[in-house]
Amino acid sequence: MQTNRLLPFLVSLLFVAVVVIGAFGTSWNTVSELPGNPADQSNIEGIGMLIFTQYAAPFEVLSVVLLASLIGAIYMAKGEGNK
């Protein structure tokens, strides 16, 4: 278990170096200033509107996926012996 940790370490280092250099070297097209008063932001309301209007269909699909994985997990975790 302790064998060969050097290669993974080097690889992760390489990865983080590439990504960080890439991120710093890019000029991101962002808003110049965050909204001034954090208390004014009503993220929750906006997210709720989005989920139930624009993203209603993915939301429904996601609920089905969750249900399916729930049933699957219960079925597999239950095993055959202890019904």
Added chain:
Amino acid sequence: MIPLVFYLGLSALLFSIGIYGVMTHKNGIRMIMCIELMLNSANLNLVAFSSYTGTLNGQVFAIFSIALAAAEAAVGFAIFMAIYRMHDKINLDELKILRW
């Protein structure tokens, strides 16, 4: 205000830690934890971009992604339970009945 790049850097760091964990740990549960770490670094990216571009889509994606992560973790742990019941072990490198 904090530049966006710092969020991205933090996210990259978290992701690399996750990768490092996945690459080194043999224990299945730890691997799933590391995968969760990678997923959450991606969520961090989503939320950061969402804030810095003034749209909320990214945050909605982050919520979806968290929900999917929950599903994935549930299935993953269930599989590990089934494997443990069958082989009495959870270390993935010892499960090699399908290998050459």
Added chain:
Amino acid sequence: MVKTALEEFAFLIPILPALAFVITFFFGKKMPAGGAIFPILAIAGSFVISFMITLRMLGNPEEVISQSHSWFAVLNFGVLIDPLAAVMLSMVSFVSLLIHIYAVSYMSHDPGKPRYFAETALFTAAMLSLVLSDNILQFFVSWELVGLCSYLLIGFWFEKPSAAAAAKKAFLTTRVGDVMFLTGIIILTSDLLKLAGGFQDGTYLLRFDEIFSYIPQLSALQANIFGFEISHLTIITLLFFGGAIGKSGQFPLHVWLPDAMEGPTTVSALIHAATMVTAGVYLVARTFPMFIAAPDSLMVVAYLGGFTALFAGTMGIVMNDLKRVLAYSTISQLGYMMLGLGLGSVIGLEAVGVSIFHLINHAFFKALLFLCAGSVIHAVGTQDMRELGGVGKVMPITAVTMTIAALSLAGFGIPGTLIGTSGFFSKDPIIEAAYIFGEHSNNWIPYLFSIAAAFLTSAYIFRLIFMTFTGKPRSNYHGHESPAIMTVPLAILALFALVFGGLTRTGFMAFLEETFTNSFVNLNIGNLAGIGRNELIGTTGNEPLLILWLPLIVALAGLAIAFLIYYLRVVKLGPLASMKNPIYRLLYKRYYQHEIYTEFLSLGIVYGVIAFLTQVIDVIIDSIVEAFGIITVGVSEELRKVQTGVVQNYATAVIAGVGLLIILVKLIMEVI
């Protein structure tokens, strides 16, 4: 509105049976009657579409349906329905439909029903797609599909060694023709590329109209073979005809057709009447402008067709197996069709009309003959005519319909009037055309062939009728009339065999002569004939009275002889039909074809040469192949250790790869 709608449905004609094939093949086992309903419905749909198109085209034969889509490069796939294709489509789907309905009952005891119906549906689909293909390549693809299906269906009862052997024989024999056909296509393509100056966008090189437009240039290209100057067009058409020989069972590649009787009788009916064998005739008719523009090609077609008609007739007269007699009759009738096409060198485009007319009529009465034979076999359980006899008493409907078919096959009718069977109206014009040919060129060989074959046709088919249906039973059998689902198709086909020819005679010919002058291709056959140095003279129907009556007279003579020998039994058959009689032995052994083809040609020459070559080449090739094998095994023995199966190692490799790739891309972009 109706017009456009119909055209859009044209592509469905082959697609419907093909879909039925898929459905029946995979789900047929769970359906009642082995899923026969899907092919029947699909083919009925194809028939309705084809028939509506034909009806509409009758009013306006100039307006053909032509849809082409680019496939790749300068090749295309598409639909072409001109008068020729329209009548073929209607006939194929109609006869196939009746055979399918009949087969529901005929195959009712067979465990392999879903497979049977799936394969016949595919067979029909292949034939329909062959008929309406608008380019030679699609034609060839369908052609091969037809060949494959015939292999599957002839070998339907593959647990029988004889059926498996027959299927193999059919496949290999037609393959000889197919290779010639493919060679012809390859030569044609390379010539066309040369003439058209390479690939050009927007033209479909192998579409028939494109090919026909290059006929004069093709004809001008000369090749030097063994010191003879031969036009490329002649080579190509003769190679095409080689394919037609294989598919349509002409001499010398006819050997597979009689053996194809090993399949179920309905398959024989399908092969002999609607699909497969007519493909060869259709090929020659479809490329008729090329044939007529090629010097000498039609001559070969005419001679070979006439010879086959006579040759097969002589063998048909000694066969004792019900279906084999019919098989030789098919070869003989196909010979007539080829002869009719070959006589295009004097009667021009009328040859296509006459020949296809005979093809259609032949489809009706030959399907009828086979289905009647199937009815007898189904009821009685034997197909050896020596064991039959008196079947007419127990199976009256079958006997009547079969007699009608026989009359039609023998071509009974009164010249100069509209009274006559279908076969009369199509066979006599061919014989008359042969007479015109003889009068014109002083070459009476085709005419003699055709008259002699007419006599033999009548003799063998009435021998079959008298031996099977009259007299006393020569063995113990328990026959019964077939159920209605079998007799109704028989009755419908009998009606067509009786009156179709008389009703459509004039209209049909005029309709088919529009095939090459319409919105798709517009050719002057007279000019093309000039290129091929063929002189077109006159049309049929104006011969001396004796010539018009002669076919009927010889047919009556054949009937009379069969009646005397096999009904009244005035001649003792014993010494005549024994193995001591050299002529009988020659005929019964089918001119020793089996010995010549199998034992001498295949085993002796081909096998001997190949066996020697193999031994020499084996050593060389083997060592090379072995070396490759050893290297591969050795390398992979080491390489497979890379695949540890541990996810972590893979993850490491993936991440390292991503990182390095990004760096690499960045570097390359910097350099550029």
